[in-house]
Every structure is written in structure tokens, then in C-alpha cells.
Amino acid sequence: MDNDIQEVLFDQDSIHHAAVRLGKQITKDYAGEEPVVLSVLKGAYLWTADLLREVDLYVKLEFIKISSYHGGVSSTNSISLVTDIHSDVQGRDVIILEDIVDTGQSLLFLKKLLAERGAKSIQVATLLDKKEGRKVEIKADYIGFDVRNEFVVGYGLDYKEMYRNLPYVGILKKEVYSD
Numbered sequence: 001m002d003n004d005i006q007e008v009l010f011d012q013d014s015i016h017h018a019a020v021r022l023g024k025q026i027t028k029d030y031a032g033e034e035p036v037v038l039s040v041l042k043g044a045y046l047w048t049a050d051l052l053r054e055v056d057l058y059v060k061l062e063f064i065k066i067s068s069y070h071g072g073v074s075s076t077n078s079i080s081l082v083t084d085i086h087s088d089v090q091g092r093d094v095i096i097l098e099d100i101v102d103t104g105q106s107l108l109f110l111k112k113l114l115a116e117r118g119a120k121s122i123q124v125a126t127l128l129d130k131k132e133g134r135k136v137e138i139k140a141d142y143i144g145f146d147v148r149n150e151f152v153v154g155y156g157l158d159y160k161e162m163y164r165n166l167p168y169v170g171i172l173k174k175e176v177y178s179d
């Protein structure tokens with residue numbers, strides 16, 4: 001897999017430091033609270049595991065699966081809920097965990113859903129923030145790294161369901177794309 005990567009942007013060590021930094025901040029900001037942590041599958045699976053181990057709070061962990069990108073590098077406006085949560089977020093503080101915020105459409109979809117369900121507060125902790133990709137105005141509250149406007153893979157992020165298990169985030173070589 002390493003041979004398919006043009007450039008490593010964030011290695012294991014720097015991702016670990018980001019998890020420690022944000023974990024401390026979240027622990028401080030939510031002191032005394034018991035937030036619901038909503039991890040967005042599949043992409044956020046590693047970020048969730050690493051960040052949450054740096055959060056010293058009683059949290060309720062939930063997983064939700066939505067779909068916006070259909071395997072390739074291009075985005076689509078249609079977001080669908082693939083696997084919902086079964087617990088009630090009414091009156092709860094919710095922290096959404098994302099691997100990346102790009103167009104912002106996935107996050108907008110989730111924030112609307114949680115607001116409709118009566119969440120008390122909704123904040124977002126993302127490993128990567130691709131601000132240049134935005135199509136809707138939305139901001140993350142906790143950001144690991146700003147990332148430039150390139151299609152990235154690794155550490156949860158896929159290309160056609162591959163590369164999620166790379167331990168770092170990198171840019172895929174152009175010749176690897178087939179669309």
C-alpha cells in the first residue's frame with residue numbers, strides 16, 4: 001500500500017499528538033458532563049479509538065453510518081442514513097467525531113438530524129479540516145489538522161474502501177485513481 005502514496009501528510013506520531021491535544025481540551029471543556037460521542041462510520045473508526053482514549057470523561061459512545069461519497073474521489077449532494085443510532089439524544093450534549101470535514105454536507109446532515117432530535121448541544125471534533133472543499137457554511141469545533149484540497153487516504157479514510165488501515169494520512173498517487 002505504501003507504494004500507492006505520493007506524500008505522507010500526517011504520520012502516526014503527529015496524529016497521536018493531535019489526539020492528546022484535543023482529548024485534553026474536550027476533557028476540560030466538558031468537565032462534569034456526560035456527553036454522547038457520535039462516531040461517524042466508517043471513516044472515523046481509528047480517530048474515535050485514539051481520541052477517546054485521551055478523553056477522561058464518562059461518555060456514551062454511539063456509531064452512526066451515513067453515506068456521501070460512493071467509493072471514488074468525487075462528491076455527491078445526496079447523503080443517506082445507512083445505520084442509525086438507537087439511543088435518545090434529547091437533552092444531551094453530543095460530540096460528533098469525524099475523520100474529515102470536506103464539503104461540509106455530511107456534517108450539515110448530521111447536525112440537522114441531531115437538532116431535530118432535540119440534542120442540547122452539538123460540537124464536532126474532526127481529525128482533518130479541508131476548508132477549501134466547503135460547499136456549505138459549517139465549522140468544526142475541534143480540529144486535528146487543516147488539510148489542503150487534495151484527496152487523502154489512510155487512518156480511516158478510503159479510496160474505494162481500501163487504505164483505511166494505513167496508519168498515516170497521505171495523498172494517493174494520481175495513477176492509482178480509476179475515476
Ligand SMILES: O=P(O)(O)OC[C@H]1O[C@H](OP(=O)(O)OP(=O)(O)O)[C@H](O)[C@@H]1O
Pocket residue numbers: 040041042043044066067068069070075098099100101102103104105106107157158
Ligand atoms: O464534508 P463531506 O464532503 O460531506 O465529506 C466528509 C465525509 O466523507 C467521508 O465519509 P464517506 O461518506 O466517504 O463514508 P465513509 O466514512 O464510510 O468512508 C468522511 O468520513 C466524512 O464523513
Ligand SMILES: Nc1nc2[nH]cnc2c(=O)[nH]1
Pocket residue numbers: 069100101102103150151152153157158159
Ligand atoms: N478518502 C477521502 N474521503 C473523503 N471524504 C471527503 N473528503 C475526502 C478525502 O479527501 N478523502
